[in-house]
Amino acid sequence: MVMGASRWATTLRAAARQVGCSTPRQSSSAAALPLANARDKMSAWQIHSYGDLSELQLSPQTRIPHIAHPNQVLIKVEAASVNPIDVAMIGGYGATALNLMRHIDNVEFPLTLGRDFCGKIVSKGLGEYNKLPVGSRVWGVVPVHQQGSHAEYVVVDANMISEIPNNINTQEAASMLYTALTAWSGLMFSANLKLHGMTGLKALVLGASGGVGNAAVQMLIAGGAKVGCTCSTDAIPLVESFGPECVLDYSSPEFHQKLADLGRFDVIVDCAGLGSDYAMKNKLQFRNYVTFTTPVLKNMDNLGLVRGFVTTVSDLICPNIMSMKNGGLITWAYFTPSSEGIKHVYDLVSSKSMVPIVENVFEFKDTPSAYKRVQDGHLRGKVVINLGESI
Numbered sequence: 001m002v003m004g005a006s007r008w009a010t011t012l013r014a015a016a017r018q019v020g021c022s023t024p025r026q027s028s029s030a031a032a033l034p035l036a037n038a039r040d041k042m043s044a045w046q047i048h049s050y051g052d053l054s055e056l057q058l059s060p061q062t063r064i065p066h067i068a069h070p071n072q073v074l075i076k077v078e079a080a081s082v083n084p085i086d087v088a089m090i091g092g093y094g095a096t097a098l099n100l101m102r103h104i105d106n107v108e109f110p111l112t113l114g115r116d117f118c119g120k121i122v123s124k125g126l127g128e129y130n131k132l133p134v135g136s137r138v139w140g141v142v143p144v145h146q147q148g149s150h151a152e153y154v155v156v157d158a159n160m161i162s163e164i165p166n167n168i169n170t171q172e173a174a175s176m177l178y179t180a181l182t183a184w185s186g187l188m189f190s191a192n193l194k195l196h197g198m199t200g201l202k203a204l205v206l207g208a209s210g211g212v213g214n215a216a217v218q219m220l221i222a223g224g225a226k227v228g229c230t231c232s233t234d235a236i237p238l239v240e241s242f243g244p245e246c247v248l249d250y251s252s253p254e255f256h257q258k259l260a261d262l263g264r265f266d267v268i269v270d271c272a273g274l275g276s277d278y279a280m281k282n283k284l285q286f287r288n289y290v291t292f293t294t295p296v297l298k299n300m301d302n303l304g305l306v307r308g309f310v311t312t313v314s315d316l317i318c319p320n321i322m323s324m325k326n327g328g329l330i331t332w333a334y335f336t337p338s339s340e341g342i343k344h345v346y347d348l349v350s351s352k353s354m355v356p357i358v359e360n361v362f363e364f365k366d367t368p369s370a371y372k373r374v375q376d377g378h379l380r381g382k383v384v385i386n387l388g389e390s391i
């Protein structure tokens with residue numbers, strides 16, 4: 001019980017990180033090097049209020065974001081991916097907590113979405129933080145409360161970027177970091193695994209066909225784990241290509257029996273949006289069940305900060321009281337912007353232990369179609385927006 005309580009605390013701290021903490025910033029404003037291309041306007045896909053996909057508008061005369069802190073860089077975006085959170089945020093998902101995080105130097109509307117990117121550094125703050133020179137091509141992520149990458153330019157802290165592995169192309173580089181850092185954080189912090197030493201670990205990934213799922217499978221296999229996967233029928237060849245021990249078709253009538261036959265797992269990672277309830281309803285056997293589908297932001301949207309937080313604590317404790325009867329712990333996991341995580345993904349990609357899976361590439365002008373594709377679901381990898389050089 002004592003260990004369980006401390007793991008709950010870890011999960012709650014992770015939730016608090018998502019809700020309450022912004023990236024540390026230096027207080028003095030920074031002079032930036034002049035823009036390589038001295039335009040001050042850019043095109044960006046933005047929303048001006050919450051609603052459905054029709055809120056997404058191309059704003060051709062938006063001000064290029066400026067560097068406000070010495071450790072920031074301005075990136076000319078070449079490609080960016082669309083994630084389920086972008087679609088959810090159009091509907092107002094997370095607005096209560098994210099507005100709390102935005103109050104320092106970010107505004108809510110107009111809101112540019114987009115959490116990861118590949119591009120070129122065109123300007124940087126005067127801090128010593130970033131060793132990469134202007135002109136470097138980089139990949140990176142944008143924390144969820146900041147203005148995003150579905151625009152010609154984005155500003156991020158320099159520790160949110162790194163050079164790109166030289167064995168992947170622009171669209172592949174843009175597709176990876178948001179989902180890969182989500183998987184990394186779930187395995188590192190929520191499952192408490194040592195990612196370089198997972199030999200003998202028995203893991204199951206639910207939803208191995210999606211962005212987070214395929215990253216989790218590849219990280220687990222690279223670390224030596226024995227991995228089982230679930231996905232639907234048409235995704236089996238894709239998931240088998242990662243080299244798991246077995247792949248179960250969740251739409252087959254024998255699925256539940258086959259899953260039960262596999263026995264108890266050290267860790268089950270839910271990358272399919274199934275949540276804590278799925279583990280209980282299906283009597284899954286696990287030491288640790290990690291899910292990326294958590295009620296934290298939704299509770300705060302629906303109930304406000306205080307009642308939302310209290311409800312969230314109860315949402316975490318109740319399923320754990322049930323699961324602990326069988327010795328299993330349920331933890332929640334979140335995307336964590338982290339230079340350590342970016343380095344881990346860089347190394348895996350460079351050594352070909354992890355490959356990007358891009359399902360579809362849309363041109364920047366067709367960004368709403370890219371969002372629609374993500375909204376429609378059943379993804380087999382990532383959806384990427386290409387900005388190229390022609391904007």
Ligand SMILES: NC(=O)c1ccc[n+]([C@@H]2O[C@H](COP(=O)([O-])OP(=O)(O)OC[C@H]3O[C@@H](n4cnc5c(N)ncnc54)[C@H](OP(=O)(O)O)[C@@H]3O)[C@@H](O)[C@H]2O)c1
Binds near residue numbers: 207208334378
């Ligand atoms: N907490 C966080 O910070 C965080 C960050 C990123 C993502 N997430 C969440 O994590 C989940 C995965 O994200 P993603 O970007 O990987 O989404 P995604 O690309 O849409 O992948 C989800 C995959 O799960 C499959 N799937 C659906 N139902 C399934 C089931 N019952 N069993 C097995 N597979 C199933 C889907 O394909 P089929 O429907 O065709 O089977 C799809 O390939 C989403 O719910 C997302 O909201 C959370």
